[in-house]
Amino acid sequence: MFKFDILVEDFVGILTVVPKTLLLALVILLISTFLGGIIAIIQQYKIPIISQLITVFKSFLRGTPAVVLLYIMYYALPQISHLLLSLIGIEFNPNNLNPVITVIVTFSLTLSAFQSEIIRGAFLSVNYGQIEAAYSLGYNFLQTLWRVIVPQALTEALPDFLNSYMVIIKALSLAFLITVVDIFAKAKIVGAMTFRYLEAFVAAALIYWCISALLTYLVNRYEISLRKGH
Amino acid sequence: MDFKFMIEILPEFLSVLHVTILIIISASTLGLILSIFVTMIRIKEIKYLSKIMTLYISFTRSVPIVLQLFLVYYALPILFSLVGINISNISAVIATIIALTLYNGGYLAEVIRPAYLAVERGQHEAALSLGYTPFQKFTRIIVPQVIPIALPGWGNALIYLIHDTSLIFVIGVLDIMGVANLLISQSYGSNQVEIFLTIAILFWILCLISDNLVRFLEKRVKYSQIGSGIKQ
Numbered sequence: 001m002f003k004f005d006i007l008v009e010d011f012v013g014i015l016t017v018v019p020k021t022l023l024l025a026l027v028i029l030l031i032s033t034f035l036g037g038i039i040a041i042i043q044q045y046k047i048p049i050i051s052q053l054i055t056v057f058k059s060f061l062r063g064t065p066a067v068v069l070l071y072i073m074y075y076a077l078p079q080i081s082h083l084l085l086s087l088i089g090i091e092f093n094p095n096n097l098n099p100v101i102t103v104i105v106t107f108s109l110t111l112s113a114f115q116s117e118i119i120r121g122a123f124l125s126v127n128y129g130q131i132e133a134a135y136s137l138g139y140n141f142l143q144t145l146w147r148v149i150v151p152q153a154l155t156e157a158l159p160d161f162l163n164s165y166m167v168i169i170k171a172l173s174l175a176f177l178i179t180v181v182d183i184f185a186k187a188k189i190v191g192a193m194t195f196r197y198l199e200a201f202v203a204a205a206l207i208y209w210c211i212s213a214l215l216t217y218l219v220n221r222y223e224i225s226l227r228k229g230h
Numbered sequence: 231m232d233f234k235f236m237i238e239i240l241p242e243f244l245s246v247l248h249v250t251i252l253i254i255i256s257a258s259t260l261g262l263i264l265s266i267f268v269t270m271i272r273i274k275e276i277k278y279l280s281k282i283m284t285l286y287i288s289f290t291r292s293v294p295i296v297l298q299l300f301l302v303y304y305a306l307p308i309l310f311s312l313v314g315i316n317i318s319n320i321s322a323v324i325a326t327i328i329a330l331t332l333y334n335g336g337y338l339a340e341v342i343r344p345a346y347l348a349v350e351r352g353q354h355e356a357a358l359s360l361g362y363t364p365f366q367k368f369t370r371i372i373v374p375q376v377i378p379i380a381l382p383g384w385g386n387a388l389i390y391l392i393h394d395t396s397l398i399f400v401i402g403v404l405d406i407m408g409v410a411n412l413l414i415s416q417s418y419g420s421n422q423v424e425i426f427l428t429i430a431i432l433f434w435i436l437c438l439i440s441d442n443l444v445r446f447l448e449k450r451v452k453y454s455q456i457g458s459g460i461k462q
Contacts, residue, residue: 212292
């Protein structure tokens, strides 16, 4: 049946990969936020051709499951990177590509569309009078962006960013398909060692639940502290 | 890129598409019914039961769907054997439908509850003061106002459900992704990119269809929507 001592053992075993998973998710969050920012700016200023291409790209990302994208990248990325690197004269063996890189590239691209929507909303929430005031004080475009818009938009977007962080942590559970070890993959490995999969999966579910509860708590604390500021 | 190959393998995928569509339709219908029950329990604040529902929603929303699929597939036979029912040979399709229903129900419950709460208190009181029975009030006053608010969220849940059906091959359902793995082993590991691009386009079309369905429903609902007494 169900053995609790094995559950505890598995729980401790899976905990060892939690820092790695959280770090991987953080890297993906940072890259996708950066890409999302660029997409948001392109769509805000309606740069011709690129803007239309991004609309199609977004629709494709909304319509395609992450597994399918992960598999496409897993098989196509080595060739693509070989081609790109040979253009600038670097020798690269396509078989040497680390699957972790594939995971980072795939999920950064998938998440960039979502991040761009969050960033667009956060920018729109900044009062236009603030931007006019900055211009009238002689700030140039970049200074206005960095010193006036970004600090205000960031406080607005932080809860959504933490939500995306959780989305990434959950999405990383697919990485086991291409041999990257995260929380879920570790649960499968631990389960295979004792042939007791159920205990391992329950332990993994508890860990995901704890991480999510912690993030929710942080968001709530942050929102309360924001309300005190007003 | 080999476009001829992509068209050649298309019939193979279309021949199993009905499995995916069956799972989408049954999980979304059952999920909607489940979420209505969950919402009712949480709004009526039934003792203990509403606490359990809050836990259930937080669980389905914080655990990845792959893990939920495995959990249902492995845990359900054990849970049922505790009450003496033997379902150890549960088919993977049934397990998938149960897992996706639980997942979709948890997601939708958090869409429907805010939509219900968005209907003004005064509407309830006005309906009661006009002599509507609680059932009439619910079907004639509340539901028509909840639907337009909940529709976009329902559309998102449908898209997520379609995405999640791409994962059911991990517990052994022979769906589009299962056929893809068969094709890859048949062709000795070549043309993988083409195979998965074909699947990506198939899923894209499915999502575009459901997006348009939701948009059509939104338009239909808009005509009957009345805000503050003036027809919009």
